[in-house]
Amino acid sequence: MSGIEEVKDVTCRINGEEVTLAGEAAGSTVAALRARGLYGVRETCGLGVCGTCTVLVDGEPVSTCILPKFALEGRDVVTVEGAAVDGELSELQKQFIESQAFQCSFCTPGFLASAKALLDRTTGELTRDEVEEGLQGHLCRCGSYDAITDAIIAVSRRRGASEPDAGVA
Incomplete structure (x- = not known):
């Protein structure tokens, strides 16, 4: 074995905790996260086109x-399990529930990760077009797109224009 095929420990922060992931360096990140009990990280397509397995790495989906x-070496990873604030659901998670922005909810963790990243990098109320563009690459087999978009717009509407990150964690 040589290069990335070698067994190599990878150290990173997952949901605020420094961890070491053992095993093959080129192994699947989704498998490594699920092996740690982070079952909100789900795999559907295995090709990076459906968005189901999306997490934030250094704030990016x-x-x-x-x-x-x-690729996680030294990086900061946040999964849906790490989105809660002091043991309470984030404003975005609560709004998904209030807006019923899910049916089977299999895709919901990935949508939440990309929605958080979108809200973190923008200010003010988002338009439908901005939300749809920010969620490109996510598929929902149940067709909950309108409710998901409405939930994200509702959170964007409530945030303070001078505090783009307020309450969207």
Whole structure:
């Protein structure tokens, strides 16, 4: 074995906790996260096109099904399990529930990750077009797109224009 095929420990922060992921460096990130009990990270397509396995890596949405584990070295990873604030659901998570922005909810964690990233990098109330563009690459087999978009717009409407990150964690 040589290069990325070697067994190599990878150290990163997952949901605020420094962890070491053992095993093959080129192994699947989605598998490594699920092995840690983070079952909100789900795999559907295995090709990086459906968005189901999306988590935040250094604040950016990333498809973990195509991300080799070695790419996490020194990075900060946030899954849906880490989105809660002091043990309470985030405003975005609460709004998804209030808006019934799910049916089977299999895709919901990935949508939440990309929605958080979108809200974190924008200010003010978002338009439908902005939300739809920010969620490109996510598929919902149940067709909950309108409710998901409405939930994100509702959170964007409530945030303070001078505090783009307020309450969207």
